[in-house]
Amino acid sequence: DIQLTQSPSFLSASLGDRVTITCRASQGISSYLAWYQQKPGKAPKLLIYAASTLQSGVPSRFSGSGSGTDFIFTISSLQPDDFATYYCQQLISYPLTFGGGTKVEIK
């Protein structure tokens, strides 16, 4: 099984900050990585797929990069609506797996 190690698990940041989350796969997954945002009591929302492709309608302050085993998710300037938990997911092989999540809170 492919393990995804997401870090940090928690971060505290201020409005306007640049936020970076990493996701490391236990083996190469090419670009078969997606990023989701989840707010309390809500379903996850797709932000980025194929490691770096922004889903339609998602603000351009969100971005992703990486390939193989190391991936980065960035929010260029943190906005009030961005305080949430973020998950990475690999979709190259079953069982499909998620990272442990990163909760972004207001400093």
Place this chain on the structure above:
Amino acid sequence: EVQLVESGGGLVKPGGSLTLSCAASGFSFGSYSMNWVRQAPGKGLEWVSSISSSSYYIYYADSVKGRFTISRDNAKNSVFLQMNSLRAEDTAVYYCARYDYDDNSGWFDPWGQGTLVTVSS
């Protein structure tokens, strides 16, 4: 509008059974693989099961293999999760999600709103 709506959650005793349903609308349901993902209270996301468009390919997480069965009815635009021998650790919100893909990757979008399953005596 592309939409997924889950139903069927509730309170069930350990060892009991429950069947979840997910009704799809706004897209060609029979052309897509579908998935179930769960989230225990205060925990992260856990993929549970996937079924291909024709039901030919079916996959399960080890944690539910032998107890859960995924199925679909393309004529009714619905996917199901039959859950048997339920345990306390199956308590979670269960989401259904559509699997989409291109030449370079796959992704889950959209997701349903979720249905809560509570396993407790």
